[in-house]
Amino acid sequence: MSERRQAVLGILGGGQLARMLAIAAAPLGVKALVVDSATDACAGQVAPLVVADWTDYAALEAFAAQVDVVTFDFENVPAETAHWLAEHVAVFPAPHALAIAQDRLAEKNLFRECGLQTPDFMTVATRGDLDRALATVGAPAILKTRRLGYDGKGQFRLKSAAEADAAWEALGAQASKHGLILEAFVPFECELSVIAVRSRDGDFRTWPLTRNWHTDGVLSMSLAPAPDIDELQQRATTLARTLAERLGYVGVFALELFVKDGELLGNEMAPRVHNSGHWTIEGAHTSQFENHVRAVLGLPLGDTAARGMSTMFNWIGDLPDAAPVLCAVDAHWHDYGKQERAGRKVGHATLCAPDAQQLSARLTELATALGRETQAEPVVLAIS
């Protein structure tokens, strides 16, 4: 019998997403190899880690020679690195899709071309542009860097035009480097995300829509399937499919949406597995992580249907006591093995139940045991 060779998935970025991808890859018989510039990158606890930065082409060449396909845990890998790697090994999603999702302007233009409206916005290159944009877009508004912003980073919220100087002070230096946009603040009814996956041969699937709550621009809780959204599921799925096909996208992505007056507005697209899809690990037949591994390796996709209802809490800054989660029925604890630091995502927990009523009861009980009643309140309200 000839020696069996296991497939190797190369992952750029060694954070919790890479860690969960590597864990999902294992039952498929797929090994992971991770690249990160930090020696303590948390994916390194579950997969071999190459410590190198994005311009260390000697290390990248050796990495490319060891893997069957390369994917991302981090979308801000420089475009040149992604293009360079694509000349040596299969890279999914393709570098051109990554480049669009790295730039808020290109992304918003693509959304509009695909029939998805966005909040009003204007590009800002100078302090004078900011005044002109405020006069056109109005206030409240958010000044955002076009590139390298995530989790509310690289953003300044302006309640009124009087805060223009403060906004420029905070972000003006980025204007020439990364570009800025001023975006109208949307008083949305709720935030939703579509987690979608497209295979190498064009099979496209979505998980049920997820409803999300953010605190200071960072995801705090998710609930899936999002209740009371009726025909929005179909519309959001069609938009996600249009985007995926336009980009020739392969792998999992998240489309983040605002619901305003019953209409969908596109906020952003993450070209990777996403925090609002973590519930799929225990709450769906196939998780976003497993389907991403399957998609990029050219394997058939798995069923994306939900098992009942799920809610996910993010642990930001520090971890609470694990015991209440470990003891609760159908609750699942995830510790990313990271050092605790203010604002850092260090873990999450997912709570599942067969239906909304039981989820509400279990959530109330668990939130009380954790002392997180305030965090859980909007989710409890949304389910009941």
Ligand code: AMP
């Ligand atoms: P982002 O990094 O652009 O996804 O922003 C993070 C979070 O900030 C979003 O999920 C929203 O909760 C909030 N946010 C961003 N842009 C807007 C906007 N134009 N109007 C209202 N809230 C926003």
